[in-house]
Amino acid sequence: MSKRQRARLFRGIQYGILVVALLVLVLAADWDALGRAFFDPAVIANQFPEVMTVALVNTITYTAMGFAFALAFGLVIALMRLSSVGPYRWIATLYIEFFRGLPALLVFLALGVGVGYAFGLNLDRSLSIMLALGLVGGAYIAETIRAGIQAVPKGQVEAARSLGMSPARTMITVVIPQAFRIILPPLTNELILLTKDSSLAFILGSTLAQHELTQFARNALNTDRSLTPIVVAGFCYLMITLPLSYLSRRLERRFGKGARTGPGRE
Amino acid sequence: MSDTTQPVVEISGLHKSFGSLQVLRGVDLQVERGQVVCVIGPSGSGKSTLLRCVNLLEEPTSGSVVVNGVELTDPDCDIDAARVRIGMVFQSFNLFAHLSVLENLTVAQRKVLRRSKEQAEEVARRNLARVGLTDKEHAMPAQLSGGQQQRAAIARALSMDPEVMLFDEPTSALDPELVGDVLGVMRQLAEEGMTMLVVTHEMQFAREVADQVVFMDGGGIIEQGDPASVIGAPSHERTRTFLSRVLDPTHHGPSDPAV
Ligand SMILES: Nc1ncnc2c1ncn2[C@@H]1O[C@H](COP(=O)(O)OP(=O)(O)OP(=O)(O)O)[C@@H](O)[C@H]1O
Ligand SMILES: [Mg+2]
Numbered sequence: 337m338s339k340r341q342r343a344r345l346f347r348g349i350q351y352g353i354l355v356v357a358l359l360v361l362v363l364a365a366d367w368d369a370l371g372r373a374f375f376d377p378a379v380i381a382n383q384f385p386e387v388m389t390v391a392l393v394n395t396i397t398y399t400a401m402g403f404a405f406a407l408a409f410g411l412v413i414a415l416m417r418l419s420s421v422g423p424y425r426w427i428a429t430l431y432i433e434f435f436r437g438l439p440a441l442l443v444f445l446a447l448g449v450g451v452g453y454a455f456g457l458n459l460d461r462s463l464s465i466m467l468a469l470g471l472v473g474g475a476y477i478a479e480t481i482r483a484g485i486q487a488v489p490k491g492q493v494e495a496a497r498s499l500g501m502s503p504a505r506t507m508i509t510v511v512i513p514q515a516f517r518i519i520l521p522p523l524t525n526e527l528i529l530l531t532k533d534s535s536l537a538f539i540l541g542s543t544l545a546q547h548e549l550t551q552f553a554r555n556a557l558n559t560d561r562s563l564t565p566i567v568v569a570g571f572c573y574l575m576i577t578l579p580l581s582y583l584s585r586r587l588e589r590r591f592g593k594g595a596r597t598g599p600g601r602e
Numbered sequence: 603m604s605d606t607t608q609p610v611v612e613i614s615g616l617h618k619s620f621g622s623l624q625v626l627r628g629v630d631l632q633v634e635r636g637q638v639v640c641v642i643g644p645s646g647s648g649k650s651t652l653l654r655c656v657n658l659l660e661e662p663t664s665g666s667v668v669v670n671g672v673e674l675t676d677p678d679c680d681i682d683a684a685r686v687r688i689g690m691v692f693q694s695f696n697l698f699a700h701l702s703v704l705e706n707l708t709v710a711q712r713k714v715l716r717r718s719k720e721q722a723e724e725v726a727r728r729n730l731a732r733v734g735l736t737d738k739e740h741a742m743p744a745q746l747s748g749g750q751q752q753r754a755a756i757a758r759a760l761s762m763d764p765e766v767m768l769f770d771e772p773t774s775a776l777d778p779e780l781v782g783d784v785l786g787v788m789r790q791l792a793e794e795g796m797t798m799l800v801v802t803h804e805m806q807f808a809r810e811v812a813d814q815v816v817f818m819d820g821g822g823i824i825e826q827g828d829p830a831s832v833i834g835a836p837s838h839e840r841t842r843t844f845l846s847r848v849l850d851p852t853h854h855g856p857s858d859p860a861v
Contacts, residue, residue: 489696491692491694491696492696492698492699494659494690494692494696495690495692495696495697495698495755496698496710497659497682497685498657498659498685498688498689498690498759499685499686499710499714499758499759499762500682500683500685500686500710500714500715500762501682501710501713501714502682505713505714509709509713510698510700513700514698514699514700517700
């Protein structure tokens, strides 16, 4: 058998296995039971509209607040990481390693519960969520931004400096705008991760109006005793994350190539 | 500042080391107002480093650099202000990749010289016309050929009204058929009386345009003088070896020292 024939045979076998598996699934599964478990119309009716008007809105709000904070914070940490002042670099590195190495849940616990016990000051719930998401996200974003800044060719900085721009002016006018294009796709991925991490807000306890998607589904589980609330919540998450993931891939293709001056051999 | 009798660039006793590597070993060089000085020499001889010390992109280890009467090597010197009047053109163009050609020419005028948008654009358009790129003001750098990018980079430097222009092998990264356009622009600049310090491998250009040619090797100036003597009748063996290799690259014997 030639190499090509063998490859074709293997592909045929793979398709065969897939068809058999699907057939077994279709014939053996109890579709009525499955349908009731996953897509119970009565339960779905119960979920709406609050799952959208409350839970989805809360998830997006928490994520957006956390991301805004993470972005600002990440930029500061990234600049510290690149600073010529040694201690700034050490602090930034320490911070990044520390928060990337911890479960986000632990940070939520620390801010939402630990701070209250330790200092007797109860952080506002929204503030805790924003801080927790921001502190964790900021550590990842700082690394992304640092990599983006370092990916800007050195010649761009030299050109700016030779025109009389100060280091700060060069950073703002030349480096950050170019780094931004480089980091936009990974930043979008970070937003997806934060969207999912916002579910950790459940640990802080919440009133009905403060439920985000995961807490909302969890609540509904107790009353409706069905998988359907989870399916609905999952669907809502995907409504946020799939477009973001598509956007990230689009941006990657758009900015990934070209947009460089020079023959690239400086 | 614009004393007409004083040299525009005055380099004395310039040393530069990278770690333990001594790249410049005591260079003295002056560029008079309106003069074109071409620096030639083998790869690694320190030509770029010398040029980059003139606007302090590299910090000299010792020695002094005075440009337009301002001592740049003085620790109290406002280097950003001094660089405004020193135009620099790089081998790899270094146009700002995220800005259009026009914005490349206006951004420093506006942010550094604080010119108005209208004034900056007027200056930019005048300089684009000088380098023959009037129709490209809205193009992005990546859409231009290498020669066009380099001419835009020259126009960008000119837009700051420099007193002296530094060129570091401005044509080395170009396809051969694009070299002429850039050299043409530089020749025209020289004729207009611009003070220029040019590192180049284009011997024809040096011979025809330079007032003075400087041959560097091993981090020092080996000989300097008018082009006819340095290129036409070099007095040092090292200069002769270098020139024979550059002018006739296919015919050099095995006795040539390795670069
Ligand atoms: N930033 C740096 N760090 C360490 N060494 C450097 C640095 N820049 C230049 N050098 C070294 O200094 C020496 C002189 O370099 P320079 O670029 O000035 O030479 P050049 O005459 O311009 O050569 P070429 O014709 O190849 O451009 C080389 O040995 C180079 O490796
Ligand atoms: Mg060089």
